[in-house]
Amino acid sequence: MTDRRDDPSELPVRDAVSRYLRRRRADATDSSVYSWEYRLKIFIEWCEGIGIERVGDLRPVDIDEFYDIRSGTVEPTTLRGEMWTLKGFIEYLDQLGAVEDDLQDAVRIPNVEKEDRSNDERLVEDDALALIGFFRNDEAARASRNHAFLEIAWHTGARIGSIRALDRRDANLDENYLEFNHRPDTDTGLKNKRDGERPVAIPSEVSDVLEEYIRGDRYDVHDDHGRAPLLTSTHGRPGKNTIRVWSYQATQPCLHSPCPHGREREPCEYTEHAHASKCPSSRSPHKIRTGSITWQLNIGIPPEVVAERVNASLKVIEQHYDKESPHERMEQRRRQYIENMETDL
Structure with missing residues (x-):
């Protein structure tokens, strides 16, 4: 009797x-598989939302529609990574004979202009949350120095000098807040001096x-003044340039998604300490601050x-940090109040 297969x-x-990801685990790193899972989850939810239940129901027009929807939602570099991921999945389905022969040809990979590839205006919300999700869920990366830095930078919006100035004693983790203090006599003055001192609440997950991090990756060392920094290098309190390198390393999109520049992570020189800043999509601490401020405003x-949390004036925030367009501000911040204008006339 012939063996019948589904x-x-x-x-x-x-x-x-799920089947595709199981197959890829044999020849890919955990971080790569995690990134593909993250991106394909978006595609799954879109398919289920419009009633596509089986892969055999997928048509080229569906792939085109998904592209159009995502292109209006995410940055060009993010879209490029998502579509490369989708193309790999569709090629796998084609190998199984599960989809139409021409379906993979419908997956458009956007051409990202040079100015878009190198645009470092800010770390955008989608990328920041994807990075944080990667660090929190990857066993090897969780609570690493780069992870600890990114959580602090994103959830406080603090300047690089303020993050560098944090001591272990400034982390009031039982009460979920960090305290920024001006200590110029021991090499950690804040930009706005005493006016920059403040406690900043953080989520319990942070x-x-x-x-x-303190129990594990943090070096138990002191700086030249006998103080115990919160974020440490092997030599004590890190310099600003060292923290910038951590920032570039912690924000590379290939940690959670396929490289938007067509590179493979493992042999890429940009993943090395000395070359991390060369990655066109990595972000400096200031760009994380910019993205964080915009995100804090957007979540209400x-x-x-926000001005008090990040130690900046309202005018400065509006002029230099609030990077959303007027239309985005309307949709994300003001739309919730419009219902208060409705009347029963």
């Missing part, structure tokens, strides 16, 4: 993605990460509260 075109989209924190 028709691969009947595979649910979610199950097909406190948990910092607790793990009042501007005056």
Whole structure:
């Protein structure tokens, strides 16, 4: 009797993605598989949202529609990474004979202009949260120095000098806040001096990460003044240039997604300490600060509260840090208040 096998075109989209990721685990790093899983989750949710249940139901027009929707939602470099991931998945389905022969040809890979590839205006919310999600869920990367730095930088929006100035005693993790102090006599003055001193609340998840970092990867060392820095290098308190390198390393998109520049992470020189700043998509601490301030405003924190948290004036925030367009501000910040204008006339 002939061994009958199920028709691969009947595979649910979610199950097909799981099967694809299981196959790729044999020849890819954990971080690569995690990045593909993150990107393909978006595609799964889109398919389920419009009623596409089986991979055999996918048509070129569906792939084109998905491209159009995502192109209006994410940055060009992010879209490029997502579409490369989708193309790999569709090619796998084609190998199984589960989809139409021409489906993979419908996956458009956008041509990203040079100015878009190197645009470092800010670390955008989608990329920041994807990076944080990677660090929190990757066993080897969780609570590492780069992870601890990124959690602090993103959730406080603090300047590089303020992050460098943090001592272990300034991390009040039982109460979920960090305290920034002006200590110029021991080489950690704040930009706005005493006016820059403030406590900044952080989510409990961030406190948990910092607790793990302190117990694990943090070097138990002191600086030249006998103080115990929160973020440490092997020699004590890191210099600003060292922190910039950590920032470039912690924000490379290939940690959570395929490289938007067509490179493979393992042999790429940009992953090395000395060349991390050369990655066109990595971000400096200032660009994380810019993105964080925009994000804090977008999630509904009042501007005056954001100004106090990041130690900047409202005018400076509006002029230099609030990078959303007027339309984006309307949709993300003001739309929730429009219902208050409705009347029963």
